[in-house]
Amino acid sequence: MLQSLIGLTRLIDTFTEHTGRLVSWLNIGMVLGTVLVVVLRYVFNNSSIALQEGVIYLHGAIFLLGSAYTLKYNEHVRVDILYQRFSPRGKALVNLLGTLLLLLPTLGYIWVESWPYVQQSWQFKEVSQEAAGLPYVYVLKTLILGLVVVLGLQGIAEVLRSITTLIRPDLEASNG
Template identity: 30%
Template sequence: MSVIRKLLRFVDLVSEKAGAVGKWFAFLLVLIGTYETISRHFFNAPTIWAYDSLCMAGGVVYLLGASFDYLHDAHTRVDLIYSQFSDRGRALINVICSLLFFFPLMTVMLVLATRWAIKAWKINEIMFNSFWYPPAGPYRTVFALGLFLMLLQGLANLVRDVYMLIRGESID
């Protein structure tokens, strides 16, 4: 059991670190948005790079923050009935929903994102939302990495929920 606990702690640590990196991209979002707003509206000098940078930084915040949110149970949930259940009841709902919805969706998304990232590197894909044309490979790779971390945290949460169902206590 100690091996499982160590693996769960390692996955949690990776999610914590991903969230820590992601939050710096939120700061970057504010800086870029502020710079673009000031240069555009006060100096009539819009940039060609700000739009793509904002889109990519926002994506990194979202993707690296997803596993962090899932670790801390901070994702959005319609909580009309869920909070009324016991710990075991919530664990049962989590297991069922994870197996029916979360894992199939995350697996398909991870497979597609990985293919997309590999293709972006192979063909030297560029992003063409603006006239800056940055390379797409790094962003596509972070996209796939974020989905992988989300799937990994989902597995850790599933192990915890199954343990709660079987033993009636937390594994931590």
């Protein structure tokens, strides 16, 4: 039973690892786009709304789709005044309760509240309000649901890892 939990945890961790590494490449495009926006504006006295929006799209994708990778490596914001002093089992209990009582319900709420918002955007194939902007606002809004999926999957991996640690702290279900 525990080996199955560990196997599923590793499968989700692998998915998150690949997704995170893929998304990290978007940083290069975002930096290059930002540099190009600045050069166009201050050197050539020109601007591109589509390029500026493209940088915003990349930032949204990095933030929303990279969130699970951050959770996997325990790099998310945490108030750890006490947490750092806990035993591995104490940390597992905090992680389990935090994920079950805070993370997963919040993701469920985000899904329920954003579904109509995203659906309506797709229905109208929503475009930028700027005439020279990008015609893919509906794709950008869909990333909200992507956040729920990737972070939810990694949340499940964290629950499984915590359960494994609580039952058998000697078994390896690491996230690295």
